[in-house]
Amino acid sequence: MxxxxxxxxxxxxxxxxxxxxxxxxxxxxxxVTPTAREWMAWSIAAFVFVILLMILVTGMDFGLDKLTLMVFG
CATH class of the missing domain: 1.20.5 (Single alpha-helices involved in coiled-coils or other helix-helix interfaces)
Structure with a gap:
């Protein structure tokens, strides 16, 4: 060619x-297709991770709310 x-x-x-x-x-x-046990483990890990992030964001939201009220209240 x-x-x-x-x-x-x-x-x-x-x-x-x-x-x-x-x-x-x-x-x-x-x-490679994961096994059922691997699917379950990764699903639980993802669920726990999302719950922890929700708790973190909620805590920061309430904390910053209180801080803002104290500063500008």
Missing amino acids: TEKTSLKQSRNPFLTIGRYVRQVIDETRKT
Whole structure:
């Protein structure tokens, strides 16, 4: 293949999209599906993390509210 031909093919959007789709399919085949135990563990970890963040934000909200009332009250 000459340099000109390869340059034309690399600019062809259909070939680029086709190559991208093939690469996505190849990478998807390499993935490993988690077990039910792993799903449960990660779900619980995410739930606990979200609860902790909610507690942190709520505490900061109430704390800053009290601080603002003390300063400007």
